[in-house]
Amino acid sequence: MNRALARILLSLAFCAPAAAQDVKKEIERYRQMVSEGSPAELFELEGEALWKKPQGPRQASLEKCDLGLGPGVLKGAYAALPRYFKDADRVMDLETRLLHCMTTLQGRSREEATQRVFGNADRPSEMESLSAYVAAQSRGMKMAPGESHPKEKAAYELGRALYFQRAGSWDFACTSCHGEEGKRIRLQELPVLLKPENARSVAASWPAYRISTSGFVTMQWRMNNCYQQMRMPEPAFGSDTTVALIHFITVTGKGETYQGPGNKR
Amino acid sequence: MQRDFHARGQAGMERVVQDGIQRVCTETHNQPPAELARRLEADQMKTIAFPQASLIGDWKSGERIAQNGRGMQWTDAPGTPNGGSCYNCHQLSPKEISYGTIGPSLAGFGAKRGSGPELQRYVYGKIYNAKAYNLCSQMPRLGYSGTLTEQQIKDLVGLLLDPASPVNQ
Numbered sequence: 549m550n551r552a553l554a555r556i557l558l559s560l561a562f563c564a565p566a567a568a569q570d571v572k573k574e575i576e577r578y579r580q581m582v583s584e585g586s587p588a589e590l591f592e593l594e595g596e597a598l599w600k601k602p603q604g605p606r607q608a609s610l611e612k613c614d615l616g617l618g619p620g621v622l623k624g625a626y627a628a629l630p631r632y633f634k635d636a637d638r639v640m641d642l643e644t645r646l647l648h649c650m651t652t653l654q655g656r657s658r659e660e661a662t663q664r665v666f667g668n669a670d671r672p673s674e675m676e677s678l679s680a681y682v683a684a685q686s687r688g689m690k691m692a693p694g695e696s697h698p699k700e701k702a703a704y705e706l707g708r709a710l711y712f713q714r715a716g717s718w719d720f721a722c723t724s725c726h727g728e729e730g731k732r733i734r735l736q737e738l739p740v741l742l743k744p745e746n747a748r749s750v751a752a753s754w755p756a757y758r759i760s761t762s763g764f765v766t767m768q769w770r771m772n773n774c775y776q777q778m779r780m781p782e783p784a785f786g787s788d789t790t791v792a793l794i795h796f797i798t799v800t801g802k803g804e805t806y807q808g809p810g811n812k813r
Numbered sequence: 814m815q816r817d818f819h820a821r822g823q824a825g826m827e828r829v830v831q832d833g834i835q836r837v838c839t840e841t842h843n844q845p846p847a848e849l850a851r852r853l854e855a856d857q858m859k860t861i862a863f864p865q866a867s868l869i870g871d872w873k874s875g876e877r878i879a880q881n882g883r884g885m886q887w888t889d890a891p892g893t894p895n896g897g898s899c900y901n902c903h904q905l906s907p908k909e910i911s912y913g914t915i916g917p918s919l920a921g922f923g924a925k926r927g928s929g930p931e932l933q934r935y936v937y938g939k940i941y942n943a944k945a946y947n948l949c950s951q952m953p954r955l956g957y958s959g960t961l962t963e964q965q966i967k968d969l970v971g972l973l974l975d976p977a978s979p980v981n982q
Contacts, residue, residue, distance in 0.1 A: 718953035
């Protein structure tokens, strides 16, 4: 597979004035190739090891972590997130819940557990590998995030409001890039996540292996990186803001069969 | 938002506080009432500091500024010159195949319109503060926000209007 990637990168490098269409086609071809034996599987394996590894002051593993369907239940758990958790009295997405389990079950401090939530190609983060492992256990299941609890409804409404919220040095909202059909930044196409037909494939493919950086990326990372590009200050990991946006997007894209962890450009 | 965000690098917490325009455009989903829009656009027009001399700078430098998508992010080192991110949203030189489509294509902009003083003034003003012309435009206020300097904006005017610029070939 590395050889396949090298071949495509070489062909991209040497046919410099190739039409944009060709470049996109090549990337699409590579995406298809990797989907048959995705590098995401490597992260899933690493995540499984981390899930079972005793860590923190309590030297406990995450195997008793309740992701919503009961302690230790992984099958279908990701497809039912984000959802309201009574023990924390708030809506949580996968990563926020994992962090909750790290602090409660393993006795780790929030500071220590969030020191390095986003990794890179050389060294993926613990959170990324765990997300890959947990999400993979929902493959083939329909995305059905929580929608009945008042706090779930409130998170959806907050996420929707934030999607339109213009702020920062460049006056951007989510809608600045993801507000109109058929638009691009450079060559990157931008889904309008207000529409179920666009949000469905997003909900069904994140978290994902990212071809351009050879790393694994999560929805918390996606929100963080969008706010960076919006020229805003940094949103806290697992904050109400990022969870509400993720919840809003997932609810908008509900009903799709989960096929991730997928591949992104 | 005050609780959920923290300052990082050059991105301070003052950025989460909406100004009047951001608030109006958020509340109206970018469809402000016409009368209010006219009044607020006039206010924005007053923020534009038009230089006295020629507004057409060096298009070669303008092309570099248009290509550069960095600046104002918490990951960008303060003090280094910012880019304009122009190609992120606009087609400019037909030689560049990697361009965005959020804004209109500007290929041939000067070739179609000339490079007279009125047009120079319009292009300079639009880059300096796009909200003076269209209140809820998605285009950043690149001069007003302190992203680009007077000289950088002149260089971008050159990129769009200079007959020798690749934009006009």
